[in-house]
Amino acid sequence: MELFRLEMCYLTFNTVNSFSFLFHLIIISFNHTKSIASTTIRSYPIGKVGYMGHNAVVYQNGGLQIVFLLRGYEIIDDIKEELERQCPGVSCADILALAARDAVFFAGGPVYDIPKGRKDGTRSKIEDTINLPSPNFNASDLIKMFGQHGFSAQEMVALSGAHTIGVARCSSFKNRLTKVDPNLNSEFAKTLSRTCSAGDNAEQPFDETRDDFDNLYFDALVSGNGVLTSDQTLFTSPRTRNFVNSYAQNQALFFLDFQQAMVKMSLLDIKEGSKGQVRDNCRKIN
Template sequence: MKSLKMVMVKLMTVFMLIEVITCQFGFGFGADGGLNMNYYLMSCPFVEPVVKNIVNRALDNDPTLAAALIRMHFHDCFIQGCDGSILLDSTKGNTAEKDSPANLSLRGYEVIDDIKDELERRCPGVVSCADILAMAATEAVFYAGGPVYNIPKGRKDGRRSKIEDTRNLPSPTFNASELIRQFGLHGFSAQEMVALSGAHTLGVARCSSFKNRLSQVDPALDSEFAKTLSRTCTSGDNAEQPFDATRNDFDNVYFNALLRRNGVLFSDQDLYTSPRTWNFVNAYAMNEALFFLDFQRAMVKMGLLDIKQGSNGEVRDNCRKIN
């Protein structure tokens, strides 16, 4: 039964990729400077195997990095577009995005550094940090058992990274309407927002992100699960609670947890509480293949947010600083 489900998921993946390639990106090699599936085919043909091997090696050592790499890609794209700005270090005269309170828990930078170092040895000055981050997130999804999908390449790296730009990141205290509005500013529908929220099938939340639900127990929260969250928080604000029972597996268990009122964050649970989004949660809880298909479509779309091309960006020699 499980093998049949995987076959169905892979078939839908193939159909989705055919649609994306033929309708949006064509079959060229990025000679016009635009994004393309085969952007590095001539200039750095081994880019994808390098990314895959280094990501897989890192995740073999620490499977929790899958969630971290996907989250880093999301935080990059939602601030200044998918331009690798989240990777830039702060300098004496500038506090960068990564040092914002909303980003202090991000990790996995060393994986991106390792990929960049290897690609600079093989094809110096060719592959952008923004593309590396996008590809690493794709590999992380697949490693954790999620859908196989490809993304167009050719993003350039941005030169701006400022702490004040991070105020536009969605908050764990947002309700569904606020999330719909926030994601809508980037061109996403309510259903696409719910599909992207499904990335919480991986990883954990810190107590500081959900303890506000416990002082006066959120009525949308299952009473027994509230006790579980309270026990987690006895270890302090940095104590971690998995989003679902399979924290390192990409599946639809997260959505089933919402049906049981076991959403860790208020922003998670309100997806099922809200009449604007509960039907999507229910559909994904009942049909993992549908979730996989919609998630990969939304991820490809997210990877195109406000990309830098031409003179608007660069290919960094070091992902942590501009050239």
């Protein structure tokens, strides 16, 4: 009954508020992202392995999405404030997880459901970010990091597809431009150089449709147009290349594997009972 109440509260909130309100939340994207958005799409999936852990403390991949998420974190505050008026007692962790789910759908991605009723963590420490996946990771590094949390190489690649939404900042990929990167398309390298000419904070979309959840991120990798080292390595490495090719050729397969991995991610390190709390303010513990 409690979980049903939480879902109905959230559905009511979505109905009352504008579509763009939640959509912009995930285009924080996971965030390098990331989104999930962000997020949040990217912030939620990749972040949960490296940064979020149901603390509803938003960290991001290689530091990039920390900036993105904190810049958009006021949206979480607004959602929390509105929900407390209409349906008090919804955790920040649930808000972020459900917002990530909805952002995927609003951006054109698959529909999926996740369990509700998680609590917020009782720890919010910047030092917890030391284990974030770096934008300079290779496929072996990523497989190892995700594997430590029970995710297969294929699930890792599917979750990385959250980069189909959002942008990366020049500071996270400019190291690829200081010397010849054999895995970087030479014409795309010129595009990245032009982006970086505007400074470290200049933004480069991960693919041609930065606001759409589709499989063009994988098309970009096949073409050597991966923005980050940790993107392009997914195609370069024999351990993950077949997954990239499959998703580039079959968007429905990507959607299916992504939603299944997201559901699995939503069950990671859930705080229940005395192990967690429902924060009054998402930015700090009670």
